[in-house]
Amino acid sequence: MGDITIVTVNWHSAEWIRRLLRNLLQKSSGHHRLRCLIHDNTNGIDAEAGGFAAEDIACSISPINSQGLTGSRAHALALNKAMEIVQTEFVLIVDPDVHVFAQGWDSLCVDALSGQNAWAIGAPYPRWKVGKYHKFPSPVFCLFRRELAARIPLDWRPYSNSFLCNAGVFAGRQIGRLGGLSSRRAYEQSSIVRGYSKTAEYLLGTFSPDTGWRISNAARRRKLASVVFDDILPQNAAGLDVPLDPIWNELAREFELFAFHGRLMLVHRYGTRGRPWKTAKGGDEAFWHSSIDKAERLLPVASESRSPGYE
Numbered sequence: 001m002g003d004i005t006i007v008t009v010n011w012h013s014a015e016w017i018r019r020l021l022r023n024l025l026q027k028s029s030g031h032h033r034l035r036c037l038i039h040d041n042t043n044g045i046d047a048e049a050g051g052f053a054a055e056d057i058a059c060s061i062s063p064i065n066s067q068g069l070t071g072s073r074a075h076a077l078a079l080n081k082a083m084e085i086v087q088t089e090f091v092l093i094v095d096p097d098v099h100v101f102a103q104g105w106d107s108l109c110v111d112a113l114s115g116q117n118a119w120a121i122g123a124p125y126p127r128w129k130v131g132k133y134h135k136f137p138s139p140v141f142c143l144f145r146r147e148l149a150a151r152i153p154l155d156w157r158p159y160s161n162s163f164l165c166n167a168g169v170f171a172g173r174q175i176g177r178l179g180g181l182s183s184r185r186a187y188e189q190s191s192i193v194r195g196y197s198k199t200a201e202y203l204l205g206t207f208s209p210d211t212g213w214r215i216s217n218a219a220r221r222r223k224l225a226s227v228v229f230d231d232i233l234p235q236n237a238a239g240l241d242v243p244l245d246p247i248w249n250e251l252a253r254e255f256e257l258f259a260f261h262g263r264l265m266l267v268h269r270y271g272t273r274g275r276p277w278k279t280a281k282g283g284d285e286a287f288w289h290s291s292i293d294k295a296e297r298l299l300p301v302a303s304e305s306r307s308p309g310y311e
Contacts, residue, residue: 002089004106004143005035008096009078010061011138014048016096024094025057029104035088039064040076065264068278069161071209076156079139079211083154086146093122093142099270099292100141101299105265109143112260118225120144123258123266124198126231127275128187131176136216137225140256140268152218159209174205176200185278188253190232200262208238229265240264243298251291264299267292 006024008017017038024032036059040049044063064081079093090110101153102108109121121144135144139156141206148154159165176182178196186193206213219226232240237248241262248264251257256268269288281287 002110003033003035004090004092004110005037005086005088006092007037007079007086007095008094009064010038010040010042010046010049010096011074012042012046012048013044013096014050015222020094020096020098021057021059023100023134024105026099027103027105029107032059036060037082037085038062039082041066041074041078059153064109072158073161075139076158076211079156080154083149083156089146091144091146093139093144094163095140095268096272098141098266100266101264101295102260102266103300108260109221113143113145116225116227118217118227119148120224121227122229123256123268124228124231125210126198126256127234128184128189128231129208130182130201131173131175131204131206132210133206135228136212136219137228139211141229141258141266142212148219148224151224152215155214156211158211158212159213161275164227168210173202176204176207182276182278184279188235229260232259234259245294245297245298247291247294250281251295254287254291256280267295 003224005023008020010017012293021036022068024115025034028034034057036057038049038059038061040046040061040063042063049061062081062085064078066077069077083091088172113117118169120137123140124134124136125132125140127134132138144308159169174180176197177200182193182197187197200207206217232248232252234249234253237252237257238244239262240248240259242248242264248257251267258265258267269282
């Protein structure tokens with residue numbers, strides 16, 4: 001079984017990255033096979049972006065000059081540069097504000113790739129983010145075979161930064177999202193909004209292209225198989241294979257919760273800050289940490305006899 005390089009991007013998020021690495025190491029079934037590459041989009045300005053080295057993982061950090069780019073464009077630049085460096089058999093692109101629940105996430109993902117003869121596995125943009133791609137893993141959590149780069153360009157750039165392109169994306173969003181009426185809450189609560197959204201995406205395609213959409217399109221055109229987790233709506237949280245508790249509904253309501261065949265996988269915080277996707281407690285860091293702690297206490301403790309490497 002090959003090694004995995006964890007790739008994440010720092011933008012004044014050093015403490016989040018430290019927590020992420022501890023989480024991934026703790027939940028891994030083969031921590032000695034993990035590597036870490038951090039691209040620092042502050043270009044060394046963030047004084048906290050250092051000392052990421054952790055026990056049992058080789059970790060390197062490189063300052064990146066984002067060339068005046070901001071947001072998803074700067075993020076994509078750092079990911080593209082990472083693709084030029086990584087040499088391990090597998091790569092995990094992951095956001096700093098992700099928490100993985102699944103014990104043995106690494107072997108689970110690699111086994112799923114092998115079992116389904118797929119190239120990538122992970123969390124897509126949730127279906128309520130109407131207009132984005134949903135059938136390929138997003139940069140929130142995307143584990144793939146590095147050999148994929150020999151088949152398609154691993155270009156993470158979102159849409160181009162030009163007036164015409166920006167105007168076209170803006171117009172598409174107004175139509176596809178009913179001028180902003182198709183918010184996250186509206187999608188969750190209204191079957192009419194869900195039906196309209198499905199039709200809009202069928203007719204307009206990916207009308208809100210975001211980080212990784214070029215890769216998603218290229219994989220679809222070449223018919224390269226991928227595996228995506230299920231995004232969990234609050235009303236579906238009761239179907240998870242976890243002890244019954246309101247915390248799962250809360251995580252699904254306030255953040256982005258993902259499962260794989262009913263098995264709880266991970267939760268992501270960042271997307272809740274966008275205006276159409278904003279939730280009441282999405283920006284509450286204390287609530288995030290307390291929710292994670294409560295959820296973890298409900299999950300079975302990993303067996304101490306677990307093998308430290310892949311089988």
